[in-house]
Amino acid sequence: MSTAVLKVDKLVKRFGGLTATDHACVSVGQGEIHALIGPNGAGKTTLIHQISGALHSDSGSIHFCGQDVTTLPMHERALLGLVRSYQITSIFGRLSVLDNIALAVQAVEGSSFRFWTSSRSDKERYAKAQAVAERVGLGQHLHRLANALSHGEQRQLEVGLALATRPKLLLLDEPMAGMGPDESERMVGLLQSLRGETTILLVEHDMDAVFRLADTISVLVFGKVIACGDAQHIKDNPEVKRAYLGDEAHPTGPAQEAA
Incomplete structure (x- = not known):
């Protein structure tokens, strides 16, 4: 068991x-x-x-x-x-799929987006975000705005946001x-x-x-x-x-x- x-x-x-x-x-x-x-x-x-x-x-x-x-x-x-995904989608509609997931990655890392953040940190964060996007079937939509996705794709993104927090x-x-x-x-x-x-x-x-x-x-x-x-x-x-x-x-x- x-x-x-x-x-x-x-x-x-x-x-x-x-x-x-x-x-x-x-x-x-x-x-x-x-x-x-x-x-x-x-x-x-x-x-x-x-x-x-x-x-x-x-x-x-x-x-x-x-x-x-x-x-x-x-x-x-x-x-x-212990992470919850809501019945109503909770995404940032004016951000891209990649940026949405990168924000979730950033949140769990405890870092923040600032102009002095190293390019290496940004690259690592976006690499993780891209991997999550591909994991949830949105690898072909990385640069689409979230509010341009279909309802089903938005739900996939929401699962991706949750998965990004590990x-x-x-x-x-x-x-x-x-x-x-x-x-x-x-x-x-x-x-x-x-x-x-x-x-x-x-x-x-x-x-x-x-x-x-x-x-x-x-x-x-x-x-x-x-x-x-x-x-x-x-x-x-x-x-x-x-x-x-x-x-x-x-x-x-x-x-x-x-x-």
């Missing part, structure tokens, strides 16, 4: 009288792609917010690479390697949202290529993609994790079928629910 990179234990978040996450437990193994699925309003986004540090938890604990990060702010978790765990919030079939297929291929190299916790409504990608799937319903296992286990689980999957256990295409 792989070593757990992330252990979420009995995490709770309440908003007034609403319990968004209810003693949720998730364990993500080293190098795996772990999917978090569930119906609308199940608490998936809230749980990802708690894991990333965007939301403070009312109770429970979060351990990342053996360290208790429950009370750490988001930026400190990111420095440890994450130990990458949180992906619906990376295929709004994509057409061809774009979704490219994203699936990209994520499959990261298997074993980057540990991923994925929130996604495209069940066909989830069943193809995920080593492990956790199902969240009313803030509780009701099942966890591989794709076949989840497909065959009667409680999951009643609560969420239904006919999606044998999908013919992407589900289109909102987050």
